[in-house]
């Protein structure tokens with residue numbers, strides 16, 4: 001007989017919140033045990049109820065804020081406390097920025113044991129309607145009123161019941177209800193698990209993932225939706241290679257302009273792109289300022305994607321080489337160079353987590369190196385960089401913990417100085433922290 005461990009019953013308690021975790025929960029202690037309270041801010045006194053109890057820690061949710069922090073604001077979104085998309089809408093923007101900066105500096109200090117020479121001013125942009133890319137879940141849940149479209153709940157993993165989304169680009173933010181109504185009309189509604197949204201300066205696209213073929217009338221319904229909302233519609237029956245146009249028959253590539261460098265970058269909805277167009281422009285300008293390439297410099301851009309940094313860099317440096325694992329992104333980057341008439345940028349497909357020793361780029365000297373890895377960081381490549389003799393390394397990171405770990409290698413093993421670091425508010429209201437760090441040989 002399988003014995004189920006009995007769940008400890010939920011208890012209510014009044015707590016004083018001492019600090020905040022990296023993912024935005026308030027931290028308190030009760031009878032010596034740490035309690036992570038979702039929705040509570042440092043300095044607050046809250047009445048809360050446990051949601052999970054373990055021998056080492058408990059988690060809890062706020063029932064009532066008894067003494068509110070000055071940092072607390074009314075969230076714009078009615079499901080902000082539930083939806084996993086945003087975790088900090090109840091905190092004012094200035095405090096969110098401070099909290100992100102603290103997360104960055106704490107990681108550098110505690111994980112990396114490194115101190116920056118200078119802290120850069122945070123890069124900030126619009127706090128709402130900034131998100132140009134998202135994957136929305138779809139599920140038919142009759143007892144919650146029919147088809148749900150949106151992000152998953154923080155705690156449960158079920159889809160949140162939402163009618164709109166304040167952080168999505170304006171072309172999509174009020175589209176949640178129309179999308180719910182649309183899917184209800186589709187004969188295979190239960191076989192549509194997700195809708196990918198992507199927008200450039202020129203257009204917006206919805207990609208409907210479907211696990212069974214759509215009928216003719218389903219396709220007409222989807223086309224009609226595209227026509228009415230001025231959006232292109234694509235269908236995806238399998239992996240990213242299976243994405244095809246439905247409406248209009250031929251869909252132009254998406255595109256964003258980087259006027260400061262006279263570059264326009266084209267992409268497909270399945271390609272990686274920075275989701276916040278305004279911060280992306282500020283970030284490129286900051287990278288160029290900090291990397292400070294000269295006109296005779298050779299620059300290496302690791303994890304280059306579709307050339308977001310490579311192509312603006314090529315306008316200043318002598319030559320730029322972008323390295324990227326995903327060959328579809330490398331092809332797009334090459335097309336982008338061609339389309340912009342850029343001849344001094346080249347792109348190489350290579351897995352930077354499994355670097356072959358004969359990679360020709362490993363045997364050059366590089367004046368400047370930029371890297372912008374995924375969340376897992378760049379531990380597999382960071383050890384190779386000092387040997388390439390750069391005058392400066394700029395590291396763009398979406399995970400302060402891996403940035404701190406990798407910084408420790410440059411600073412402690414190779415005697416580089418972390419001359420400056422700062423945050424970039426790429427994802428307001430969420431738990432994500434985007435940052436930049438500059439290293440110079442001592």
Ligand SMILES: C[S@@+](CC[C@H](N)C(=O)[O-])C[C@H]1O[C@@H](n2cnc3c(N)ncnc32)[C@H](O)[C@@H]1O
Nearest residue numbers: 303304305308324325326351352353372373374
């Ligand atoms: C945070 S994105 C940055 C992309 C680009 N710098 C930009 O600004 O659009 C990280 C990139 O690393 C690429 N990547 C992930 N794993 C990789 C690996 N093992 N080797 C090389 N590139 C990788 C991803 O495909 C993605 O394009």
